[in-house]
Amino acid sequence: MLYEVFDILSLTKHERFSKHDRQAFDLVLETAEGIAKKFLRPFLKDGDRNPPQLLEGKVKVRPALHDYYHEFCRCGLLASTFDEESGGIQLPATVYAAADFIIGNGHNGFEMITSLSRGAAKLLDTFGSELVKETYLKKILAGEWAATMCLTEPHAGSALSNITTAAYPKEDGTFLIKGQKIFISGGDHDITENIVHLVLARISGAPPGVKGISLFAVPKKRVSPRDRILIDNDVRPLGLYHKMGQRSTPTMHLDFGGNADCIGHLVGSANTGLIGMFQMMNSFRLGVGLAGSYIATAAYYASLEYAHERQQGQRAGKKDLLEGQTSIINHPDVRRMLFLQKAIAEGTLSLIMQCNKYSDLESVSADDERERYRDLLELLTPVAKTYGAEMGTVSVNNGLQVLGGYGYTEDFILEQLARDIRVMSLYEGTTGIQSQALLARQIPAHDRKAFYLWIGEVKTVIVEAEAHKSLLFYSRWLDSEIKSLEETTGHMLAQKDVDPEIFLMDANLYMEFFGLVCIAWQWLKQGIFATSRLDKGDVGTDGTFYRSKLETMKFFFHYELRKTRGLQERLQDNTTLTIAGERELLI
């Protein structure tokens, strides 16, 4: 995917990435695999069975998480995508995503803790003052301090505009912070000596709503001005959530400034806190989509192995009791579930890679091109997040089903992965929120500019596919899906100014439709490379790899893409059944 489908080496033509070559990229992937093998995979079940403990106001996590965190930083992965001047190696985001895929595939819980520090560091690097960078960023990049993001409050979850955490300016330019935050991943632990919380809060007197929200760096411990040692900064863990999955990492309820002694630094300018937070959120959203893929991939290989080993029944029409049983992988229904798992896992990965490629191109392009890539990235981010989360969950559950009753027991990893992945459609904005973002914001923006840019991208792939006779059937199919999506989009947008509530009522179904077409686009893209290589006949032992890709592409079209038919019908049917009326009909 990296070197063929996304031709990642072409990025090295650009100044920013010019010091890299294939060998350098391979080394990054090998480093990730080394960490996964030694520090992650062996501890996947252990983390689930031994969740963090909150004892005497302090959170303890398993030693394995300490070891992983420090190794990840020691290897330079944390800072890898940063500018050289910030201590990074200017690694393309696409290559980092591939390494992240390997890490998360090894342990989806541990991955989150390093991702949080990395995302927070990126935010501080972009928006922080020199003082903030000097005080916090250096420590995070050195692996000495970890970081979190603190958005949600008990009464402000999806609706961030309602947050009430307060910041009172002090004379020295810092702020006194007061409020509570909930669902804080990595909100407390004993991995690092300190934790930097990036906290959304309102400066006293700020305007209501999202235009009055600022961002602060609030450490668990602050450096005392007098003797330069770390002293308590009045951040208290009030509780630790017990979760269905993702049990290896602490999710906290935190109190800031209960004793009126919690100091924070403003990050960026006052009342623009959401800009910085959304930069981080967008990168985390791609991370969640990627998580959908790497957890689904872990599940796929676990169930594939089981399906090869497990002997049960005979093939239909080939029954002979004296012949013994067959591997269940030979039963069409089991194969269907496995192909579905693979089609979702690798289709999602491809879409996430596509988004990261746009991000890399954005970072090296001049104005016009830059905007183009940014538009594409912003359009596709909620789609990649949601498809990975929702369909990743479907994929893992099919994996569990392959194992029959065994899949439901703790003897195999499937039941844990099913619990772990379930959170992805809630993290970083629920599926409902992502769908509203897509339909209400990204699609209509600038007269559907991004939408048509994206259609242009899909059409390019369709034209490329047409060069291969064997793909013509599929390229035409995708073309007709694009037409149907365009038509449906027009139909829905016509409602936008008539009644915004009706316009958005089925945003989730529109998202599902959009996601299916996106993944079909990515599979056709993969199919083109597979066909080219097979046609050239120089594939050697990789022939099976390419044939498997082609077969999975076909599977996606014949089995999954067909779901657009019902969605299109529903989305063009204006019957309103979900608009709240005077009389409550949900009883």
Added chain:
Amino acid sequence: MLYEVFDILSLTKHERFSKHDRQAFDLVLETAEGIAKKFLRPFLKDGDRNPPQLLEGKVKVRPALHDYYHEFCRCGLLASTFDEESGGIQLPATVYAAADFIIGNGHNGFEMITSLSRGAAKLLDTFGSELVKETYLKKILAGEWAATMCLTEPHAGSALSNITTAAYPKEDGTFLIKGQKIFISGGDHDITENIVHLVLARISGAPPGVKGISLFAVPKKRVSPRDRILIDNDVRPLGLYHKMGQRSTPTMHLDFGGNADCIGHLVGSANTGLIGMFQMMNSFRLGVGLAGSYIATAAYYASLEYAHERQQGQRAGKKDLLEGQTSIINHPDVRRMLFLQKAIAEGTLSLIMQCNKYSDLESVSADDERERYRDLLELLTPVAKTYGAEMGTVSVNNGLQVLGGYGYTEDFILEQLARDIRVMSLYEGTTGIQSQALLARQIPAHDRKAFYLWIGEVKTVIVEAEAHKSLLFYSRWLDSEIKSLEETTGHMLAQKDVDPEIFLMDANLYMEFFGLVCIAWQWLKQGIFATSRLDKGDVGTDGTFYRSKLETMKFFFHYELRKTRGLQERLQDNTTLTIAGERELLI
């Protein structure tokens, strides 16, 4: 549903049910609700957090499960559907199912333990000799002994034909049993002084395959012939499974006859063990479908309550920051999820009630009619099981999603219900197995006799609906779905003799199609009653109830039934992608 949609009082015209009236039925439901309130609901979380323990070869379960078990038996629910001469009150199965719905809604784990005893007792009542009934049935019905069914072995799960547990005839007419059974629900516990295991085994010298399987009653402890006390019968718990959900009940790995001292009684005649077992399995399959409904219903009410209470955001197009937040039930996307939950939960319940009604009618009809009801029941049993299991899981997961991040925490019941219900598509034959049963056996049997009988049933409802102008749109819609299902069925059956593997490769998708049409049929049936009552204008305070039913019916058609479009296209597309070939393409 009982008194209107399924007109259950009409059953009392028949001799078998003639002693009952509405008051008697209501009393049964009230008894169930009383048990649920006192013995079940308060212990739902507790059972999950404190699973059974296997200590020194013995399984201990929570005291609350003891209390419930004894209360259930004490109230006469265990024997209620049995003949009077067996100690029952000849309660219709439909009414019992309603009581069971209430029980399982209260605690889906505890429900299973009494259902197992009830199913086993039914089997012994039908197939057991006088000796077997005297020895085992009486004790079970008295609530003194519990029971299990033991089918699965380590290498014989979905393929029962491969079981190897052996039975050696002894001179006194009993058998020495030897073998291991896995996934035995309620396989050991301390609720009752004894447990009767119904074990599938092969009598030495029996033919291979399913035609050599016999059924045995094998007690945990047997009555010593000399002094009539209970002595050990060489049944050992080898292990207790740790499960994703359904954690309150023990699922065991059992060893029979490790010391060559395990005695069993043959139930029914030799080599016909599957007949009895399938009678029980079929009733359990309906039970699993019902579980899909009662767990989904518990989840629906939990998320409905949350959606009313939780304030978050403003309605689209009605934003005014100064006005405060709205209950999330007013957001169309949240309403969509709630309607989906309700449509699945109550649609499933209706289909299960329909099946139980056929069962009741079968028990009181003369030959021809009897066969007709049996055919309908057998056709619909795998569909009701599968729809309840698969879509119940979807329903609960939508409930979890309504709660956002809170849904993922142990603070609310949703995450537990999501884990509990996940097993339903594995219990009593996986979805794959049910789908094969439907397409390979039930549909083609006797020239699609049952299939056409069922179409006749659906058409009756369509004709009834046509009497109501407001339902005409939906009755025509269902009619067109029936045509499309008929056409698709014909298309698939044409493959039956050409290649049975291709014929069955997409049985699961056929099942999905069939299930959607079945639920639409049940919703239209409910819609007719709701419309009639509303048209008559005598609904009083029940108006909201009937309007809610109508709205949910419409929701099912507009949102769910549309999925048939893509399924039909796939099922009529002969592209084979899941047939095992010479070269393995799943890598």
